[in-house]
Amino acid sequence: MNVAPAAPEIVPDSEHKGLVARLPQPARDLAQLARFDRPIGWWLLFWPCLWGLFLGGAAARWDIALWLLLGAIAMRGAGCVYNDVVDADLDARVARTASRPVASGRISKRVAWAWLLALCAVGLVVLLQLRWQAQVVALGSLGLVAAYPFMKRITGWPQAWLGLVFTWGAPVGWIEARGFEALAPMGLLYAGCWAWCMAYDTIYALQDREDDALVGIGSSARSFGRHVRAGVAGLYALALVCWALAFWLVRPDPLVIAALLPMAVQLAWQVLTLREDGTDPLVKFRSNRFAGLLMALACLVVGLAAQA
Numbered sequence: 001m002n003v004a005p006a007a008p009e010i011v012p013d014s015e016h017k018g019l020v021a022r023l024p025q026p027a028r029d030l031a032q033l034a035r036f037d038r039p040i041g042w043w044l045l046f047w048p049c050l051w052g053l054f055l056g057g058a059a060a061r062w063d064i065a066l067w068l069l070l071g072a073i074a075m076r077g078a079g080c081v082y083n084d085v086v087d088a089d090l091d092a093r094v095a096r097t098a099s100r101p102v103a104s105g106r107i108s109k110r111v112a113w114a115w116l117l118a119l120c121a122v123g124l125v126v127l128l129q130l131r132w133q134a135q136v137v138a139l140g141s142l143g144l145v146a147a148y149p150f151m152k153r154i155t156g157w158p159q160a161w162l163g164l165v166f167t168w169g170a171p172v173g174w175i176e177a178r179g180f181e182a183l184a185p186m187g188l189l190y191a192g193c194w195a196w197c198m199a200y201d202t203i204y205a206l207q208d209r210e211d212d213a214l215v216g217i218g219s220s221a222r223s224f225g226r227h228v229r230a231g232v233a234g235l236y237a238l239a240l241v242c243w244a245l246a247f248w249l250v251r252p253d254p255l256v257i258a259a260l261l262p263m264a265v266q267l268a269w270q271v272l273t274l275r276e277d278g279t280d281p282l283v284k285f286r287s288n289r290f291a292g293l294l295m296a297l298a299c300l301v302v303g304l305a306a307q308a
Contacts, residue, residue, distance in 0.1 A: 025106075029101040029106050029107050030101075030107070030115055032100070032101055033077075033080065033081050033084060033100070033101045033102065033107060033112060033115060034076075034077030034078075034080055034081060034115070034119060035076065035077060035080045036073075036077065040285070040286050040288075040289055041076045041080070042069075042072045042073045042076040042077075043072075043289045043292060044166065044197070044200070044288060044289070044292065045072040045075070045076045045166055045169060046068060046069050046072035046073075046169065046292075047169075047292030047293075047295065047296060048166075048167045048168075048169040048170035048173065048189075048190075048193045049065075049068040049069075049071075049072060049169030049170070049172060049173040050065055050068065050169075050173060050296050050299075051170055051173065051189060051193070051295055051296060051299045052169065052170040052171060052172065052173025052174035052175075052176070052177065052186065052189060052299075053065060053068070053173035053174070053176060053177050054173075054296060054299035054300045054303045055174065055177075055185065055189060055246065055247075055250060055299040055302060055303045056173065056174045056176070056177025056178045056186075056303065057177055057178070057303045057304075057306060057307050058173075058176065058177035058178075058303075059300055059303055059304060061176075061177070063129075064129065064130070064176060067126050067129045067130075068126070068169065068172075068173065070122065070126055071122075071123055071126035071127070072169065074119045074120075074122035074123045074126065075119070075120075075123045077119045078116050078119035078120050078123060079145055079148075079165075081112050081113075081115055081116040081119065082116055082145070082146075082149065083148070083149045084100055084101070084102045084103065084112065085102055085109050085112050085113065085116075086149035086150070087103075087149055088102045088103050088109070089103075090152075090215055090217060091103035092104070093211075093214075093215050094208055094211040094212070094215060095211055096207060096208060096211070097208075127139075130172070130176055131175075131176055131179070133175050133176075133179050133180055134172050134173075134175045134176040137168075137171050137172050137175045138168070138172045140168075141165060141168040144161070144164050144165045144168070145165055147161070148161055148162060148165050151218075152212075152217040152218050152219065153217060153218075154218075155218055156218035156219070156220070156222060156223040157218065157220050157223055158218055158219060158220070159197070159198045159201040159202055159205065159219065159220040160194075160198055160220070162197060162198070162201055163193070163194035163195070163196075163197040163198040163201075164194060166197050166201075167190060167193030167194055167196070167197050170186070170189050170190045170193045171186055171189075171190050174186040174189065182249075184249055185246040185247075185249040185250050186246075188242045188243070188245045188246035188249065189242070189243065189246040191238075191242040192238070192239040192240070192241075192242030192243040192246065193239070195235045195236070195238040195239040195242065196235070196236065196239040196267075196288075198220065198235050199231075199232045199235035199236050199239070199267075200284075200285055200288045201220070201285075202219075202220040202221050202224065202228065202231060202232055202235070203221075203232060203270070203274065203281050203284050203285050204281060204282070204285040205219040205220060205221035205222075206221045206228065206276050206277075206281040207281050207282060208221075209221045209222055228274075228276060229271060229274055229276075232270070232271055232274070233271045236267040236268075236270070236271060239267075240260060240263070240264055240267070243260055243263075243295070243298075244257050244260055247259065247260065247298075247302045250302055250303065250306045251302055251305050251306040253305070255305075256301075256302045256305060259297075259298035259301045259302055260295075260298055262294045262297075262298070263291060263294045263295050263298060266287070266290065266291045266294055267291060269287075270284045270287060270288075270291075
């Protein structure tokens with residue numbers, strides 16, 4: 001089967017260039033604007049939702065898990081659209097992002113706002129499937145989301161803010177499973193998710209370190225300087241400690257800590273083999289899709305063990 005060559009306006013880090021190239025131009029631009037061609041983002045948004053649901057003991061709620069997956073796809077897309085509208089001027093000055101639909105002028109900001117509202121409508125449908133307590137928690141993320149695109153302009157650590165935003169699904173999943181009870185494990189789970197997100201997005205930011213310096217925007221990859229590997233290692237270690245404590249509070253048994261070993265090995269591999277140039281940062285960043293699966297299995301095991 002012959003695959004159509006990727007059109008020049010397809011962004012460089014698209015994961016599905018052949019499929020995207022077959023779409024009509026308007027649909028192609030909308031798909032790229034919502035990052036539908038880069039599913040790693042919605043996987044990373046979805047995993048904490050599933051972790052909270054599983055660790056909270058709601059492993060049988062596959063209907064809610066699927067709704068949360070749809071919500072992750074839609075709201076990740078909406079967040080990307082919003083981010084691209086706000087950052088259009090900066091994206092146009094960075095090589096990796098200059099071909100994005102809004103930055104390049106292929107999609108107007110008016111069309112982008114309409115697309116954002118359509119994606120939010122899907123998110124609203126998902127929200128209505130949750131118990132009211134989880135709805136309240138989910139809505140609490142809106143202020144964090146709205147502020148995120150401006151963080152890189154005012155701080156050298158925008159990934160710290162992203163960690164708050166992108167892992168908000170952990171408390172949503174937990175509250176959906178348990179309501180407002182036993183919040184300490186949820187808090188530790190969320191804290192670990194924050195550190196995990198900050199670490200993997202620091203790895204991702206290595207791709208733009210030079211361009212970010214030229215444009216004058218902050219990133220943890222720049223702020224860590226020569227100590228990126230140590231910074232990422234420290235954040236991953238913090239994540240594992242927080243998750244181990246959360247597991248212990250759910251079921252105080254030394255064996256539950258063993259459930260984290262596969263995740264620990266995967267994160268250690270990222271740190272030990274990380275190269276700060278070429279395509280390796282993107283490879284390591286995308287490997288967190290598999291890391292998320294390992295953590296989901298760990299939460300499933302611990303959540304089921306707590307019910308036994």
